[in-house]
Amino acid sequence: xxxxxxxxxxxxxxxxxxxxxxxxxxxxxxxxxxxxxxxxxxxxxxxxxxxxxxxxxxxxxxxxxxxxxxxxxxxxxxxxxxxxxxxxxxxxxxxxxxxxxxxxxxxxxxxxxxxxxxxxxxxxxxxxxxxxxxxxxxxxxxxxxxxxxxxxxxxxxxxxxxxxxxxxxxxxxxxxxxxxxxxxxxxxxxxxxxxxxxxxxxxxxxxxxxxxxxxxxxxxxxxxxxxxxxxxxxxxxxxxxxxxxxxxxxxxxxxxxxxxxxxxxxxxxxxxxxxxxxxxxxxxxxxxxxxxxxxxxxxxxxxxxxxxxxxxxxxxxxxxxxxxxxxxxxxx
Amino acid sequence: xxxxxxxxxxxxxxxxxxxxxxxxxxxxxxxxxxxxxxxxxxxxxxxxxxxxxxxxxxxxxxxxxxxxxxxxxxxxxxxxxxxxxxxxxxxxxxxxxxxxxxxxxxxxxxxxxxxxxxxxxxxxxxxxxxxxxxxxxxxxxxxxxxxxxxxxxxxxxxxxxxxxxxxxxxxxxxxxxxxxxxxxxxxxxxxxxxxxxxxxxxxxxxxxxxxxxxxxxxxxxxxxxxxxxxxxxxxxxxxxxxxxxxxxxxxxxxxxxxxxxxxxxxxxxxxxxxx
Amino acid sequence: xxxxxxxxxxxxxxxxxxxxxxxxxxxxxxxxxxxxxxxxxxxxxxxxxxxxxxxxxxxxxxxxxxxxxxxxxxxxxxxxxxxxxxxxxxxxxxxxxxxxxxxxxxxxxxxxxxxxxxxxxxxxxxxxxxxxxxxxxxxxxxxxxxxxxxxxxxxxxxxxxxxxxxxxxxxxxxxxxxxxxxxxxxxxxxxxxxxxxxxxxxxxxxxxxxxxxxxxxxxxxxxxxxxxxxxxxxxxxxxxxxxxxxxxxxxxxxx
Numbered sequence: 001x002x003x004x005x006x007x008x009x010x011x012x013x014x015x016x017x018x019x020x021x022x023x024x025x026x027x028x029x030x031x032x033x034x035x036x037x038x039x040x041x042x043x044x045x046x047x048x049x050x051x052x053x054x055x056x057x058x059x060x061x062x063x064x065x066x067x068x069x070x071x072x073x074x075x076x077x078x079x080x081x082x083x084x085x086x087x088x089x090x091x092x093x094x095x096x097x098x099x100x101x102x103x104x105x106x107x108x109x110x111x112x113x114x115x116x117x118x119x120x121x122x123x124x125x126x127x128x129x130x131x132x133x134x135x136x137x138x139x140x141x142x143x144x145x146x147x148x149x150x151x152x153x154x155x156x157x158x159x160x161x162x163x164x165x166x167x168x169x170x171x172x173x174x175x176x177x178x179x180x181x182x183x184x185x186x187x188x189x190x191x192x193x194x195x196x197x198x199x200x201x202x203x204x205x206x207x208x209x210x211x212x213x214x215x216x217x218x219x220x221x222x223x224x225x226x227x228x229x230x231x232x233x234x235x236x237x238x239x240x241x242x243x244x245x246x247x248x249x250x251x252x253x254x255x256x257x258x259x260x261x262x263x264x265x266x267x268x269x270x271x272x273x274x275x276x277x278x279x280x281x282x283x284x285x286x287x288x289x290x291x292x293x294x295x296x297x298x299x300x301x302x303x304x305x306x307x308x309x310x311x312x313x314x315x316x317x318x319x320x321x322x323x324x325x326x327x328x329x330x331x332x
Numbered sequence: 333x334x335x336x337x338x339x340x341x342x343x344x345x346x347x348x349x350x351x352x353x354x355x356x357x358x359x360x361x362x363x364x365x366x367x368x369x370x371x372x373x374x375x376x377x378x379x380x381x382x383x384x385x386x387x388x389x390x391x392x393x394x395x396x397x398x399x400x401x402x403x404x405x406x407x408x409x410x411x412x413x414x415x416x417x418x419x420x421x422x423x424x425x426x427x428x429x430x431x432x433x434x435x436x437x438x439x440x441x442x443x444x445x446x447x448x449x450x451x452x453x454x455x456x457x458x459x460x461x462x463x464x465x466x467x468x469x470x471x472x473x474x475x476x477x478x479x480x481x482x483x484x485x486x487x488x489x490x491x492x493x494x495x496x497x498x499x500x501x502x503x504x505x506x507x508x509x510x511x512x513x514x515x516x517x518x519x520x521x522x523x524x525x526x527x528x529x530x531x532x533x534x535x536x537x538x539x540x541x542x543x544x545x546x547x548x549x550x551x552x553x554x555x556x557x558x559x560x561x562x563x564x565x566x567x568x569x570x571x572x573x574x575x576x577x578x579x580x581x582x583x584x585x586x587x588x589x590x591x592x593x594x595x596x597x598x599x600x601x602x603x604x605x606x607x
Numbered sequence: 608x609x610x611x612x613x614x615x616x617x618x619x620x621x622x623x624x625x626x627x628x629x630x631x632x633x634x635x636x637x638x639x640x641x642x643x644x645x646x647x648x649x650x651x652x653x654x655x656x657x658x659x660x661x662x663x664x665x666x667x668x669x670x671x672x673x674x675x676x677x678x679x680x681x682x683x684x685x686x687x688x689x690x691x692x693x694x695x696x697x698x699x700x701x702x703x704x705x706x707x708x709x710x711x712x713x714x715x716x717x718x719x720x721x722x723x724x725x726x727x728x729x730x731x732x733x734x735x736x737x738x739x740x741x742x743x744x745x746x747x748x749x750x751x752x753x754x755x756x757x758x759x760x761x762x763x764x765x766x767x768x769x770x771x772x773x774x775x776x777x778x779x780x781x782x783x784x785x786x787x788x789x790x791x792x793x794x795x796x797x798x799x800x801x802x803x804x805x806x807x808x809x810x811x812x813x814x815x816x817x818x819x820x821x822x823x824x825x826x827x828x829x830x831x832x833x834x835x836x837x838x839x840x841x842x843x844x845x846x847x848x849x850x851x852x853x854x855x856x857x858x859x860x861x862x
Contacts, residue, residue: 073769074769075772082763084759086760089760089764090786099768099771148771336690338686338687340682342702344742345746346705348740348743352721356719411615415615432623434850439839440805441824442835442842445827447626449831449836450629454642456642459644547715549715549806564715567719571811580719581719587715595711
């Protein structure tokens, strides 16, 4: 009950606006893929096209090798967990979860059994007779998941399913979502704008921007070796220093021309790429680290963000000799 | 898919609303020869309406009554709706509103009849005033324009109280709080905040009042007597006594034109799909 | 200010209830005229009215026309609202306008137009023709109420149902209609009360079988009588019962 998805040169135009610009993407069967990007980047449009809620202006979508052109949502091997859950308020949880099976002509007893099984999968056993309004936000989210999974889709589409939950609950649900995906083995395509969420759950992250794919890769690779300035910035904080002719603003560096990208936590007193002496401008204690703004003495107008160890006792005005342990150079 | 669902309603409206109206407009350009309708393009009916004083007077009567009724009803209903929305405790509001409009559910014909009993020569009002010694002769209220206006106002005050209340209760109390916070007095808050925010609702209610009032036959027929005619009474007279369908149609087109003018005058604020 | 408010409220209630109180009170008049002085209490007029065949037939006719025409108006209005709220059709603003339009036209004009049409088409006047007219006046109401009630929540639930494999008619029957149960019931009952009480269309478009308002109208022609008070009180009782049922079972539950 799983299938791969091929997205081939999919373009979506709304009037003169280009929502998706010739997007190509291969998703393997059983993979957990997260589409990540700011609002308006085209990630939800792409999800809607996979689900069949929108037809692309051009290009094609194949699921399990079958072309989905002109196939209605109800006939696709996909189901969706909607952002607002879209639970049917007038039905019990069992009726909600069993709805898809009912549409497929499954008998009431079999539906109820499956519903109970799915509710158990999401940790809501024994609540089949409840109605959606009796549940908390997190519980509704689980019902929506159970309902979408009950018909055993090949591909499950999740449209910012955790967006309405508070931060703590969201982090807890991420782990659960990942565990459930492992158990059912279905291909999950998940849309979010929260990069921490993406890293927590994805096998592979697709960073999107302006209707194009900016970067694709496993979380670790995307964070440490981003392939575009946009994804470098979107995946987390980054210091960007232009390099030209083997020299950066703070001095010579042995890297090719481009933009030197350094994560704040990669800068320390022992780093191998030397930045040189820097003056600390201000510090803020963040719990797990001390966040400092520093200015290299050689380039007093440049500001670098540095994460120093929790225990570092550094005051504004102090001078530290810093270097970068890890870095990437990208084309400007 | 969408077309299939919207088609039945559209076809019904086309067949039983648009088409009949077109047929009526066509008929308004016919004329009578004896008891026979002669079709053609004859503006005679319209010329007659605007030159024959009986007809013109009926149009003027209708307009005067309708404007007075609409204004008086809004002026009386607004405070009533506001008192229910802002003074009556929240848990009693629905009951207060339900009670205020309960007579709305009496039969329309019967309601006018009941006013006849109240306002008649031997009616409750006259008997009460006589026995209190406030008057010596019974007042002539029934069979006058005053009775028609009272009957109409009674009905439309209830209708407008409903619509205005619905608008007032939707307003966030924070609007009034913000206005008060910024130094506005009660009257200023009402004048500059509450009234503008409820204006679309008020205008929509007033427009419905106008449409229903100017086209109503029953109330003036029962309460107004025969001293003066309104447009709908004149139309019914043409249908009944002389069987002059073309003239009745032309009068209806004029009535429709008046309503259309009222529509455009108020269209800026009208919210008919949100009644 | 506060005292003035309560005084205004009291006067308003007195004005609103005055005709109803007089109507009901003098339906018990033990005398020939429903005006003061009150001559004693009797239920004779009710007995007489309930025994009158024409009146009881008219009552049944009215109920029938109201129920059937409201049902048709509700179904047509709901389907159209569903389509126009969901699917982006070319000219949907115009279509909304056309569907709402009868609301802005006097009943007299609608009646006269239909009379003209039926005369020309050679259609005999009957309860059916009056019912057609009542659908015309109630369709905009049903359309507007259900259209206004269709929010994002409905839209998303319908989308989810389609996603789970429901064909369009099942989406309508199992998701849209049940979710809109309260506004649909409200639209239906409002239509029923409007149709039940409607005079001019029923007057012009019926011939031998008539509805209750038309029958009451012909009673009025023979002058005032406590019998008319009794009929009026009975109709009021029925309407109020309906309104209270609606309030208790639909609006209370909808909250």
